[in-house]
Amino acid sequence: MDKILHMSASTRSKLITYGMVVVAFVLMQWLSSAHAISSSTTGLLVPICVYVSLAISLNLVVGISGELSLGHAGFMSVGAFTGIFAAQLLTDIIPTPMLRLVASMLVGGAFAALAGFLVGIPVMRLHGDYLAIVTLAFGEIIKNLLNNLYAGFDANGLHFSMTSAQALAMEGGKIVINGPQGAVGIPKLSTFFAGFLLIMFTLFVVLNLVDSRSGRAIMAVRDNRIAAESVGIDTTKYRLMAFVVSAALAGMAGALYAQNFSSIVPKKFDFNTSILILVFVVLGGMGNIRGGIISATLLTVLPEKLRFIGDYRMLGYAIVLIVVMVFSNNPQVRLFIDSLREKLLKRGGTNVPADASEGGDAS
């Protein structure tokens, strides 16, 4: 206890974030083993983990590095398809499903990092809106490349083609990625526990990176590029570092995501998905990792929970989004909530109403 009181504010904040994820995991694990939650909710657990990781990794670019990236789903898809391919190749070499999943996520992360690096070289010449537009374009390019990619393996080794499945000239073997049809017959390797580990790993990487020499350089470039250059920081290097690390983590999340389903198509990773992840980040507060985790969870669950209103589901989703955005960003609303909270605190002792504290968290 004494140690907890004496550690720095940043360390305490980090531990709270880790703790929050651990508690949520244990709670959900307990609930699902007690069959206290519906199967549709259980099916959401892995996607929630994936979106939380994506929100954390995109926060590194949008919040910490201060660049608006609209192509995050592109890196996710690179990780997804390379991950599937790696998992199928390794079926005989690594029989344990969990280890195979980890290996495929590492491969997916590595290839997404490579894609992030290649995309990053031209993108890092730009700033602001131009950078956002170009990342959007690269996200689409990646999607279209995967739409035309045919890949498989047989006894002779690996086969790749950008024209058709026939052009692979396979002798038996297996076509893993089949152009616009994507990957089919994927063994379901992903588990909730793997998702939890991914979130913890992503948190570990991002939080540690931010609190280090490199992270300070990244934030320096965000706060004032000219001043950062004047103290000898290679601005391109650190912007690229944030971009590539973020892409690698998105690739790992993509590999986990894809192996949660029996089939996956490249179209899944389009502009809408990129925007969805960006919404998680913006709603949670740019640079606010914990806020991103909460908003990613809530916004993934919300459309499912709104199913009872049928066709009006997405309308409800949009309204919730607008209301939260307005509430968390309007200074008058914030003042009102603060004064409300004060009044209630005076009257009702230390009991902070849940909705008031939530409004504060979202900022």
Add this chain to the structure above:
Amino acid sequence: MTRDEGTYRAQAERARGQEARTEGTYKAQAERAAGHTVQEATEPKRHRQQTKMVAPPNDYLVPERDALFTPVLECRHLGIDFGGLHAVEDFNLMVGKTEIAGLIGPNGAGKTTVFNLLTKVYQPTRGTILLDGQDTAGMDTARVSREGIARTFQNIRLFDSLTVEDNVKIGLHNQVDCGMWSGIFRAPRYWLSEKEFHDKALELLDVFHMADNAGDIAGSLPYGAQRRLEIVRALATNPKLLLLDEPAAGMNPVETEELMDTIVRIRDDFQIAVLLIEHDMDLVMGICEGIVVLNFGKVIAKGTPEEIQANPQVIEAYLGKQE
């Protein structure tokens, strides 16, 4: 002949340190010329006129104590054009190893442009910049910083959302090493480097009595403290030359007085050179050893504070011509 001599005398008067050398050159020249007339009869026929060789006049000035060291900064014929406008033209300057130099001039004279040229925010159109004897051609801003030029900005540029301590740690970026992987996976290197960062940052903040503010957010500091923090951050890069762009702007006379002490103390403690732009003449005349006056992108005067104060061209630039 007489004109040459006049130039020489004027230069000798300005550069006290060079006086002896100039005299020596003259004597040797006179002897050579005398010997020549004697030997003329025996020498083969010459196809040239007898040329008198002299050292070209230059108006570099450095403090006497720095005369024997490589100057920390030497600008030769430095110039930059923006379109058709010669923003800075034929700018020559030498700053001694431990000199406190001033760069003054009316508004729009090109002073900050000179700073931007020295730190490579702009690439010069013409001329050479030698930093401690090394040509900085082709370097970018970050490289020049690593080579030893640090600066502050006229409009303060801090890392506003970060703490005071983090601002200084970012200044120390190239002084302490810790790679990305060590940082992410918390290798022993990370813990060692963080301790070094912390200790050095607090040590530097102590110079300005700002150690107590280490945890404050830089953007929330009062104006004067922000200016001081910018100087600390610049010092953290371990510079050879510190460029201060209007360090006393917005400060009251008491704060300015304190700043003057601090600048002199920085020079004495760190043994570095300081080049400052300033409109506050009390500060300029109070601490600068050599002063350069710029007007319309051109140097119109150089000298000690006393010489500058008496220079009619400088008075004209600032106050206009007297009828």
